Amino acid sequence: MSTDSNDRAVGRAKTVVMAGSDGKAAITTVVAQITDRADDIRVRTCGGIPLSKPTSEHVNSLLVPMVDKVTGRLGVPIRCFDMTVLNLDGIAAKEIPAVLSGHSADVPIFSCLLSAAVDLELRQDVLPTGELGSLAGDITMVSGIPAKVAAAAEDPAVSAFLYPSLDRDHSLLMLTPNERERIQEALTVASAYVRTVPLKNIADVMEHLFDDDAVTLCSLRQGFWDAAPSSSATETPLGTAIRFLTSHNEDRFWRALESTLSAGDSTRTRQLLDAIVQFHVSRKTYPAGFGGRLFQLVCSLPPATRRLKTPFPLVPVADFITLSQFAAHSHYEDLRFLSRICLENAKAFEPAHFTQRTPATLEDRETGEAAVTILLDELLPETIAAKVCNPIDEALNHFHPDSIQAGSCIECLEVAAALFCQLERYSKAIPAGPPIETAEKEAVALLQEAFARYGGEDAAYAEACQPTRLGGLPYVLKVMTDVYKAKAVHDHIRWVMRKGVDPLYREHVAFTEEIKRRFASFLSPEDVEPDAEVLANRWEDLARAYAHSLDAVKVVLRKR
Numbered sequence: 001m002s003t004d005s006n007d008r009a010v011g012r013a014k015t016v017v018m019a020g021s022d023g024k025a026a027i028t029t030v031v032a033q034i035t036d037r038a039d040d041i042r043v044r045t046c047g048g049i050p051l052s053k054p055t056s057e058h059v060n061s062l063l064v065p066m067v068d069k070v071t072g073r074l075g076v077p078i079r080c081f082d083m084t085v086l087n088l089d090g091i092a093a094k095e096i097p098a099v100l101s102g103h104s105a106d107v108p109i110f111s112c113l114l115s116a117a118v119d120l121e122l123r124q125d126v127l128p129t130g131e132l133g134s135l136a137g138d139i140t141m142v143s144g145i146p147a148k149v150a151a152a153a154e155d156p157a158v159s160a161f162l163y164p165s166l167d168r169d170h171s172l173l174m175l176t177p178n179e180r181e182r183i184q185e186a187l188t189v190a191s192a193y194v195r196t197v198p199l200k201n202i203a204d205v206m207e208h209l210f211d212d213d214a215v216t217l218c219s220l221r222q223g224f225w226d227a228a229p230s231s232s233a234t235e236t237p238l239g240t241a242i243r244f245l246t247s248h249n250e251d252r253f254w255r256a257l258e259s260t261l262s263a264g265d266s267t268r269t270r271q272l273l274d275a276i277v278q279f280h281v282s283r284k285t286y287p288a289g290f291g292g293r294l295f296q297l298v299c300s301l302p303p304a305t306r307r308l309k310t311p312f313p314l315v316p317v318a319d320f321i322t323l324s325q326f327a328a329h330s331h332y333e334d335l336r337f338l339s340r341i342c343l344e345n346a347k348a349f350e351p352a353h354f355t356q357r358t359p360a361t362l363e364d365r366e367t368g369e370a371a372v373t374i375l376l377d378e379l380l381p382e383t384i385a386a387k388v389c390n391p392i393d394e395a396l397n398h399f400h401p402d403s404i405q406a407g408s409c410i411e412c413l414e415v416a417a418a419l420f421c422q423l424e425r426y427s428k429a430i431p432a433g434p435p436i437e438t439a440e441k442e443a444v445a446l447l448q449e450a451f452a453r454y455g456g457e458d459a460a461y462a463e464a465c466q467p468t469r470l471g472g473l474p475y476v477l478k479v480m481t482d483v484y485k486a487k488a489v490h491d492h493i494r495w496v497m498r499k500g501v502d503p504l505y506r507e508h509v510a511f512t513e514e515i516k517r518r519f520a521s522f523l524s525p526e527d528v529e530p531d532a533e534v535l536a537n538r539w540e541d542l543a544r545a546y547a548h549s550l551d552a553v554k555v556v557l558r559k560r
Contacts, residue, residue: 007124008214011116014127014158015108016148017049017100019088025147027127027155030108032083032116039080043113048084052101059083063110066135066202066238071117073242074224079117083109103131104142107162110202111209118222121214127152128162128209130199137202137237139164146186153190161190162208165198201237206244213256213268215245220275223282225249258297264309264374277319286327291338298341299349304374307346307499314341346499378496379546388427388492389485395419395426396481404472405465412464412473416443419477423484443480450479497543508536515542519553 011032019026028049037044042064045051051059068078085100107130115122129148133140141164152161166180187196197208219225227246253276260268280287294314298306315323320342327335340348377383399422406412417439424434434442447460455462460480464473471478512535535542538556545552 008121008211009124010119010121011112012124013108013112013115013122013209014124015085015105016127016129016151017085017088017105018144018147023144023147025144025151026088027151027158028088029086030083030105030112031086032081032109032112034079034116035082037080037082041080043081043083046082046084048086049088049100051085052099055099055101055103058103058106059109062132062135063106063113066110066132066137067113067117069135069238070114070242070245074118074222074227074245076118076222081113081116083113102142104129104144106130106132107139107199107202107205111205118218120210120218122209123211123214125157125159126162126209127155127158127160128199128205130162130164130205132202135238137241139199139201139204141166145183149186149190149194149196153193158194160195160197160208162197162199162205163187165200167198201240203237203240203244206241210245211256212252213260213272216249216253216256217271217275219245219249220253220279223279225253225276225279254293254297257294261297261301261310262305264305264377266309266311269314270311273315274319277315277323280326281319281322284326286323286331288331289334291334291336291341294341295337304499306349308374308378308496310346312345313343317342375496375543375546379493384489384492388488391426392423392481392485392488395422396478398422398426399477401473401477404474405467406461406473408465409461412461412476413440413443413447415464415473416447416460416477416480419443419480420446420484423481427488446480446483447476450476450483493544497540508539511539512536512542515546515553516557519550519557 011034013030014027015030016025016027018024032043035044041060043056043059045056071078085105107128110132111122111128114120127148129142129145130139131142132138145163149161149163152158166183190196197204199205216225219227224246226249253272257269257272260272276287276290298310298314301310315338320338324335324338396419399419401415406415417436420439420443421434421436424439444457447457451457451459451463460476463470464476467473467475516535535557541556542553545556
């Protein structure tokens, strides 16, 4: 199971509490942080909704020892925590509980404490509830399930609701037939809007709150990636939970890496690869078969994903050199594969092609569909804003000239060149920026283009040195930045077009067939060019049209 990295956090777990006198429940968050405090109180509440004294004692006497059992097995030091149950958003003050009492938040509290203790990310789209009935990790029934699952169903940020199983013996003893029927009915109704998952013990919680990549990163960074649980540790639910964290982490790593590479999540991919490299460097070992398996994984990616979404080099050269020092003679062939991961780009993984025109096969059509899907993603306004526009806007916002008026044309040019360096550093991640001579030449070109209809760069200097109602030097820099941004957007679209579809002609056919499939419904059949071979010659026109508007796509699709 994998989720977007924005849906995970360390030391934060959703919980649901009863709010008000009308029997409704509200969702909030429990937050835990490690503290250096040294005293007998392992968990201290800070702000938010306070815990009742019995509940606080329960947390320290039962939940903390359970966390200690897990961290002790993982080799992580004992921690003290500051914990906050956040006040409820959108709930009237009179409806907020004066204190949090009872044990229905045991599961989320335990989860956020463990998450903070070992730096393990928790899913933020999962809402658990349940009491931990023993140090062994059994989960027992709590009150208010109908109201709580209804709150989960109403919250679009919640994808799954975890609740104590109704099939446990203790649930049958605690619930009357009417109560059981009401809970079952509420779960059935809510299941149309949210996934409902019964829990029997803490091991079940682990499987739904922790993703493969989160566990993998934690195990590598904390050093228990290759730990093996003792036989006695697997006899209780808590032992099973520990085994979940410590077992099969190599398989979990490759599943997570395949998922992030396929999704084009370059940040998470780099985190996983950096973590495994640093783990083995710290152990002074070489991961047997690592290079070959990674090479095969990259080769198995769809071509468009590999060209547009894969962050080459996957392993920095410096890390490769460090890791190779620990390779034995038997690893040399694997090092050859790893070196290609470090030194080559996406083109090195492209198979050899023949360029004759052949009819598009089903595989080709699937390739075209994958290419279009990635192009759609890369050409979305949100994607262009995040990758291109936002860094440029941030660069301008952090650039503050000393005055709104330049003392001379030379001073204006010097400020413009400095801004150009800033734009390059932010948008292209160039730490030092370009040489000053290059920056000045580029700045002159931008000013000339930005003020072309007003007289070129001389008009820019005039506005900077003798400000009008337009705004002087800041206005000049703003217009210059707008031109820089427009060029950057144009370059991004051109890069996507060039990298998104292979130059091979038959992939052009597959690409245009997929465009037709997606957009032909907007036109009458007699107006659509039926021959994909004809449209294949105009695939670039189709790509540019898609980046512009649906109407532009319609024009290209029509017969000539």
